[in-house]
Amino acid sequence: MLGEDQLSDTRPESSKEWKIIEKTMLQLSAEQRRSRRWGVFFKLLTFTYLFALLYLFNVSGDGASVTKGGAHTALIDVNGVIAANEDAAADVVVQGLRGAFEDKNTKGIILRINSPGGSPVQSGYIYDEIKRLKALNSDVMVYAVIGDIGASGAYYIAAAADHIYADKASLVGSIGVTAAGFGFVETLDKLGIERRNYTSGAHKGFLDPFSPEKEEEVEFWGKVLKTTHNQFIGKVKEGRGERLKDNPDLFTGLVWSGEQALELGLIDGLGSPGYVAREVIGVENIVDFTPKPDPFEKFTQRLGTSIGSAISNSVVNGVMKLQ
Structure with a gap:
């Protein structure tokens, strides 16, 4: 049998191996605590960054105070390309206008415009709704205020306002219509590619970029653009009246x-x-009546969906736009 002293020497606590294991475990434990602390730190940093981005996306860019309650000036943004499913879609702007007119504390309405234009259809919807709402609420005036740019379809909308303001360096006007595209007929011939386009109707494929142009179709398309241009000019004259100066370049598509x-x-x-x-x-x-999407949805759209939408829109040919 082993004596008491001999037993104490064989205990794990007194062995060199155990001391090494114990030291290693303590070091691992300390390292894990440090990792957890850094993990929490980076998570907090990430959430702070995300909330900061969401705040920046939703903050007003005018610098004016925006508070609720009491007499106020209503603000509605017309920002970006005027098209369906965009921030400046007719449904969005009209919703904001209706909310502003329905509020009994609204003393005036500002359309804050920063847009290069877009769809004549969407612009026409907004123009007509402004006129309709003004007829029902004659005591509330509408002011269009142009920021960096208020051109083509954006100016179409502004013309419905009672008064239009802009900065001295803003770009204003561009009263015209465009429909741009490409032609790849010779490219296909050089590559030895045969174009197969099956249609029913003599002119169904007249906007096809891979087919040669026909004189009668070019003439027809020009008439369509001219008709839309005249509609645009008519709305501007209706909205601005005698305030417009007699200038031969006024409706040529130039921007000032x-x-x-x-x-x-x-x-x-x-x-x-x-x-x-x-x-x-x-x-x-000032009270902002611009309809706002869910902040998280808006954030994810800015990072993903909106990028894809912009790329898709940039490659679509033959779409008529006010310019």
Whole structure:
């Protein structure tokens, strides 16, 4: 039998191997604690970053205070390309307009425009709805305020307002229509590719970029564009009236600076949304009536879906746009 001293020497606690294991375990435990702390830190940092992005996406860019309650100036954004399923779609803008007109505390409405234009159909819907709502609420005036650009379809919308303002360096006008595309007929011939396009109707494929143009179809398409252009001109004249100056270049598709637009009668003054609310409407308190999507949905769209949509839109040919 082993004595007491001999037993103590064989205990794991006193062995060198156990001490090494114990030291290793302590080091691993400390390392795990450090990893957890860093993990929590980076998670918090990520969430802070995401919430900051969401805030930036939803913050007003005018610099004017936006508060709720009491007498106010209503604000609706027309931002980006005017097209279905975009931020400046007719359904979105009209929803904001109806909400602003229905609010009894609304003393004036500002359309804050920053758009190069887009669909004549969407622009026409918004124009007509502004006119309809104004007829029902004659005591509430609508002011269009152009930021960086208010061209083509965006100016179409602005023309429905009672008064239009812009910055001296804003781009204003571009009253015209365009329908651009490409022709790849000779390219196919060089590559030895045979085009097969089956249609029913003599002119069904007249916008096909892989088929040669026909003189009568080009003439027909020109008439369609001319008709749309005349509709655009008619709406501008209806909205602006005698304020428009007699200038042969006014409806040629040219774009002017804010200062030039003021001289031509395309706008009524120079100023920002904050200026118009404060000095023209007389109610500095601004309430944003622009319909907003769910913040998380908007964030994911900005990172993913909107990119794909932009790429898709950029390659579509033959779509008519106001310009």
